[in-house]
Amino acid sequence: MDKAKLQSTAKKLFIEQSKRHVFLCIGESCCSRDVGEVAWEALKKELKDRNLSLSDSDASCYRTKVGCLRVCSDGPILVVYPEGHWYAEMTAEKIPEFVERQIVKGEAIPEWIFASNSLTSPT
Numbered sequence: 001m002d003k004a005k006l007q008s009t010a011k012k013l014f015i016e017q018s019k020r021h022v023f024l025c026i027g028e029s030c031c032s033r034d035v036g037e038v039a040w041e042a043l044k045k046e047l048k049d050r051n052l053s054l055s056d057s058d059a060s061c062y063r064t065k066v067g068c069l070r071v072c073s074d075g076p077i078l079v080v081y082p083e084g085h086w087y088a089e090m091t092a093e094k095i096p097e098f099v100e101r102q103i104v105k106g107e108a109i110p111e112w113i114f115a116s117n118s119l120t121s122p123t
Helices: 003-012 033-049 095-104
Strands: 020-025 061-066 077-081 085-087 113-116
Touching: 020 033, 020 095, 033 061, 033 095, 077 095
Parallel strands: 020 061
Antiparallel strands: 020 077, 077 085, 085 113
């Protein structure tokens, strides 16, 4: 393991400064590849345009495109941490509202959420 190289990469990606991490499933079991890719591009653009990606802003967000989150219906499926909210049907059209409400304002969008689990330890 080249720890110095990994730490340098982590610094460039602002991994340690990110306040949230969004995983967007674009797998063909939950949605068509085209719908998933368009949603992914919308998420990337929205985060970049708002200076929320690769930044240390108060609402900074790391993003990861995945091939399967094992839900396999009603996609694209998106999960955001630390809140652990699971969102269904996250098409490109919904991405701007998601970023504004969930990422910027920290508000859940209950009508789009089908499950929640923050994965935090009880205190």
